[in-house]
Amino acid sequence: MAEAEAKAGLRLRRAEGFAYWTVIAPLAACLPAPVAYRVACWRGEWTRRLWPQKRAEIVRDLRQVLGDQVSEEEAQRLARELFRYRSCEIMDLMRLRGSARSLTKLVEIRGREHLEAALAGGKGAILCTGHFGSHQSAFSAVSADGYPVTTIGRWDWKYDTTVSPAERRFWELAYSRRVIRHRRRPHLEPWPGRFQVAVQAAAALRENEFVTICSDAGPLGAEQARSLEMPFLGQKARLLPGVVSIAKLTGAPVLMVFIHRSADYQHQTLEISPPVSMQGDTRTAFERVVAAIDAAIQRNPASWNLWFETDVLARLGLVTATPPAETAEGELQQSTR
Amino acid sequence: MEAVINDYISRELVQDASLLPLENTTQLLETGILDSLSLLRLVIFVQEQFGIVVDDLDLVPEHFASVDDICSYLRSVSGGKAGQASAGG
Numbered sequence: 001m002a003e004a005e006a007k008a009g010l011r012l013r014r015a016e017g018f019a020y021w022t023v024i025a026p027l028a029a030c031l032p033a034p035v036a037y038r039v040a041c042w043r044g045e046w047t048r049r050l051w052p053q054k055r056a057e058i059v060r061d062l063r064q065v066l067g068d069q070v071s072e073e074e075a076q077r078l079a080r081e082l083f084r085y086r087s088c089e090i091m092d093l094m095r096l097r098g099s100a101r102s103l104t105k106l107v108e109i110r111g112r113e114h115l116e117a118a119l120a121g122g123k124g125a126i127l128c129t130g131h132f133g134s135h136q137s138a139f140s141a142v143s144a145d146g147y148p149v150t151t152i153g154r155w156d157w158k159y160d161t162t163v164s165p166a167e168r169r170f171w172e173l174a175y176s177r178r179v180i181r182h183r184r185r186p187h188l189e190p191w192p193g194r195f196q197v198a199v200q201a202a203a204a205l206r207e208n209e210f211v212t213i214c215s216d217a218g219p220l221g222a223e224q225a226r227s228l229e230m231p232f233l234g235q236k237a238r239l240l241p242g243v244v245s246i247a248k249l250t251g252a253p254v255l256m257v258f259i260h261r262s263a264d265y266q267h268q269t270l271e272i273s274p275p276v277s278m279q280g281d282t283r284t285a286f287e288r289v290v291a292a293i294d295a296a297i298q299r300n301p302a303s304w305n306l307w308f309e310t311d312v313l314a315r316l317g318l319v320t321a322t323p324p325a326e327t328a329e330g331e332l333q334q335s336t337r
Numbered sequence: 338m339e340a341v342i343n344d345y346i347s348r349e350l351v352q353d354a355s356l357l358p359l360e361n362t363t364q365l366l367e368t369g370i371l372d373s374l375s376l377l378r379l380v381i382f383v384q385e386q387f388g389i390v391v392d393d394l395d396l397v398p399e400h401f402a403s404v405d406d407i408c409s410y411l412r413s414v415s416g417g418k419a420g421q422a423s424a425g426g
């Protein structure tokens with residue numbers, strides 16, 4: 001009985017997700033921003049109610065990682081925001097159509113002078129962030145502003161053997177096609193075995209371009225050996241210092257980039273930091289990078305997308321692993337770690 | 338050229354001492370000696386040492402599978418000049 005209910009719930013969520021991605025969000029994205037993001041928030045609220053297991057998982061993980069900083073009530077509030085933000089991020093993606101003007105007019109970029117200074121330096125720059133807010137769309141906004149941007153990141157659906165060819169095609173059309181339009185070069189995907197990624201990133205930097213990277217991705221099996229245990233969110237997490245290695249080898253500056261969504265859900269602020277010091281050994285320099293990501297998450301926990309992905313939190317060493325049923329196929333969801 | 342490349346990889350990139358001394362036929366990718374970042378270090382070294390810029394399109398496993406393969410590839414793109422430069426000092 002319970003199993004049948006769970007399957008029915010899963011079917012309903014997948015149907016709802018498909019409808020939102022293919023019909024509702026694309027249409028709503030053409031409406032004025034206040035209406036579009038109101039629709040996104042309604043949808044976020046709807047999915048939160050539709051998916052109590054995920055809601056409970058997020059609340060549990062928030063409390064497990066952030067401990068006494070977050071009460072039960074606060075964790076519930078953050079979970080609600082997470083669901084809303086997630087739907088708003090899809091709306092952001094839909095507003096990347098054309099020149100992306102309908103999104104960029106809602107995004108204020110602070111620290112543009114650091115981008116200009118990096119270009120003047122002639123070695124490009126690494127724009128480093130976490131899985132924070134609408135980061136993919138934010139980088140698209142930077143690109144739409146005329147800056148050459150290429151992204152290092154994994155699109156899991158391309159490699160996950162449980163994803164059907166039809167679903168893979170869906171994500172190509174619904175997600176990656178929209179993002180890639182605003183990138184200088186094809187996505188650089190650091191999946192184990194793709195050994196050319198760092199060289200390709202260095203080539204982009206050599207051409208005085210920007211390369212973006214998320215430094216909070218959980219290391220996969222083969223990557224564990226070169227991950228470092230770092231202080232992160234009050235705990236110890238295993239993280240990959242690739243950003244520092246590439247910066248040290250190429251001489252490119254590392255700028256931290258975080259996007260924050262305002263209380264009206266439609267406007268966002270993209271904050272770009274001055275270059276992070278790469279002085280000292282890899283661990284020392286990487287600690288500065290991780291501290292910046294940590295501070296951004298602590299400032300606005302609801303913007304960290306990885307609360308949705310317990311398996312990644314487990315790989316990082318922040319939470320204990322849980323049964324994968326709800327994380328692997330709980331809803332039609334894109335994953336860009 | 339083989340000696341220069343072998344020496345660099347042995348000195349800078351091999352993490353597992355049991356893989357030393359490194360044969361020129363040792364599989365660098367399969368043994369994990371070369372990964373994304375160590376390949377970048379190697380490419381930068383090759384550029385500084387031999388003046389050869391590795392094209393993105395040439396980043397295929399066949400060119401970096403072993404020291405022998407790397408040297409064959411470098412000779413093919415440099416028309417043999419790299420090997421002579423190295424041999425000359």
